[in-house]
Amino acid sequence: MDNRRMPTIGDVARLAGVSTGTVSRVLNQRAGVHPQTRERVLEVMERLGYVPMQAARELTGRGDTVGILLAPGVRRYIPYFVLLFEHLTEALWREGMRLEETPTDAAGLPLKPARGYILLGAHDHDPRLEALQNAQTPHVLIGVYPGAYWVAPDDEGGAYAATRHLLELGHRQIAHLTGQPQQQVGRERLLGYRKALEAYNVPFQPHLVLDGDFSTLTAYRVLRKAWEQGLRFSGLFAASDEMALGAAAALEDVGMRIPQDVSLVGFDDLPEIGTALTTVRQDIAQIARAAVRLLKESLAGGAPHGLRVPVQLVLRGTTSLKEVRTA
Template identity: 35%
Template sequence: MTSTREPAFGAADGEGGATIAQIAELAGVSVATVSKVVNGRSEVAVETRAMVETVIREHGYRRQKKINRAALIELVVHELEGAYAMEVIKGVDRVASEHHLALVLTELHGRHTPGRTWIEGVLARRPTGVITVFSGPTPEQCDQLNSRGIPFVLVDPTGEPGHEFPSVGTSNWSGGLSATRHLLDLGHRRIAVITGPPHALSSRARLDGYRTALDTTGVPVDPELVRRGDFNIADGLTHTRDLLRLADPPTAVFAFNDSMALGVYQAAHEAGLRIPADLSVVGFDDLPPAQWAIPALTTVRQPLRDMAAAATDIVVAIANGEPPAQQRLVLATELVVRASTARPRS
C-alpha cells in the first residue's frame, strides 16, 4: 500500500500557493522578511533570502488578485555595441510606446545570464514584463519572475527554449541553407564558414543549414573550412587570414553575422583580393550598415526589429491576462543579394 502526501498549498498561479504569513511560518522568519524578499528588497541576508525562495518554489506564492505593475518594460541585452542592439531597442520601443510603457535597459557586458542584483531590481520595480535578448534568466530567476506574476519572453535565445516560457526566434536553419545554396548556385565549391559560439542555438542551426546545402549538392564538408567565431569583427578578420593561407583557399566565405563579414572584408583587403571578383562574401542579419559596405554586402535578413516588437506584444498580452497563441514564434529569414557575391574565377 502506498500513500501520497498532498502539498500544503497549491501552485504559484496567483490563486493557489501560500500567503506571505504562511511562507514566513514555513521558513521560520518574520512576515516582514518575506515581504522584503517578495518585493526584491536588498536588506535580507543571502542565506535567509535563499531559504524563503526555496519555500516559495516548493509551495507557491499567493499573489494579490490585482497585481500592481509599473508602466515599464525591462529589456536585457548581452551587449549594447553595434547595430544589433539598436534594432532590438527600436522594435521594443515601437510597441512599448503604443502602450505608454517606458524602457529599463540592462546590458550584461557579453554575459548571457543576469546577476543577482538584476533580479532584485526587477522584483522591486515590478515591471509590466521582461524581455531578454540572446540571453536568459537562470532557472531560479525564472521561478522568481513566475511566482511574482512578471511575464517574460526570450528573443533569439542562446539555447533550446523550453515550453514553459514564450520565445521569439527566426528561421536560422533556412537562412544558413539559402546563403550556402546561393553560393553553390554561383558555382562555388570551396565555401568556408565562420560560425558563432557553439552554445548559441542560432549558430548551430545556421551550420546545419550550411551542411545540408552542401550535402544535397554532393559537396563534402571540409573541416578546414569550418571556423568557430564569436560574432565579432576580429574573428572574421583572424579566421579569414588563416583561410586565405591554405594551400587550397576558399573562393567564398559565409560569415554567421554581418560583423564577422566586415572582418572578412578587411582580411581580403590586406591580402590584395577584390570582393567579389576574387572572394565572395555572405553575412547574416542584414543590419543597416550592410547596405553601405563597399561593395554592398549580400546577407540573410533576420527581422530583429520585428522579433523584438512581437516579443513586446506577447509580454503586454500576458500582463493583460491573455495567454500567447503559441509559445515559440519563428519569423522568416530572407536572402538579400547585393554586390559581394559573384561566380568564382575559372
C-alpha cells in the first residue's frame, strides 16, 4: 500500500511559497486572499492531490461531521428512514463531509457535538429543535417546518397524481388507505386524494377512507375486514407501498385480482418493496442531496427556508382501465 506521507497543508504552503495560514484561508474560501495567490495555491493543491485531513479539522472545531437525529419514539427501522440514511451518507460524502453515527442521551440529544445535524421525524414542538436553535447549531429537518430549514417531498401533489390516474382510468369508487392522522405526511396525502376527487366532480365518500398506520399487517386486516363487510371499490390508493402490499394480499385472499378487479396505487416506490406496483416515486436521493445543500446554506448562515422535492407517478402493473361490465 502507498506508504508515502499524504501531503499536508505545510507541503502546499512551501511549494506555493506562502504560509500555512494563507493555504488554510484558500481552503476555507475565506476572503482576503489575493486572487493570484489563491490561484497559485490551488494549482499546487491540484498538483499534489492534496486532500485536507478531516480529523485535524475536527480537532479545531471545524470538522464537517454531520450527525443524524431521529426523534425519540420514532421507529428507526422504517424502510424510508433507513434508505434516507443511506442516501444522506452518499450525498454528504460527495461534499467531503462525513456522516457519523452519534449516540444520543435519553432526551435524544447527541452525546457528541457535530458540525450540523439532520433531523428526522421531529414533531412541531420538539424540544430538541429549540435546543439546536438556541445553540445556533446548523440543522435541516426532513418534513415541513416553517421557520427552519426543511426538505419534504410533494406529498399532496403525489397523492393528487395517484388519484387522478385512477380517475382517468375510469374508476369512480376509489378508496384511500391512510397513514396515521397524527403524521403530517398522512394528512397531506389524504388532502391530495380529496382534491383530485373534487377536480373530477366525484363526491367524497368518508366511508371509503380506511384508517391505516403505515404498517403492512394493519393494511391487510383493515382491507380484508372492510371487504368482507361489503365495502366495494374498483380503485385503491394506499398512502404507502408497504400498506399497498398488505392491501394487495388481503384483496387476493378475498378472491380479487389486481388489476382486473381492483386497481391499486401505492406511494414511495422504495426499492425492494412492491417493485411491481404502480406507485408515486419519491426520489430519496434527491431529497438527501437537497438536505445536504440546505445544510451547507445553514452552515454558511442565511435565512432558513424550505424545499419541496417533486415526486413522480410510476406506471406499473397494478392499475388498469375500469372494466365496463355489460349488464
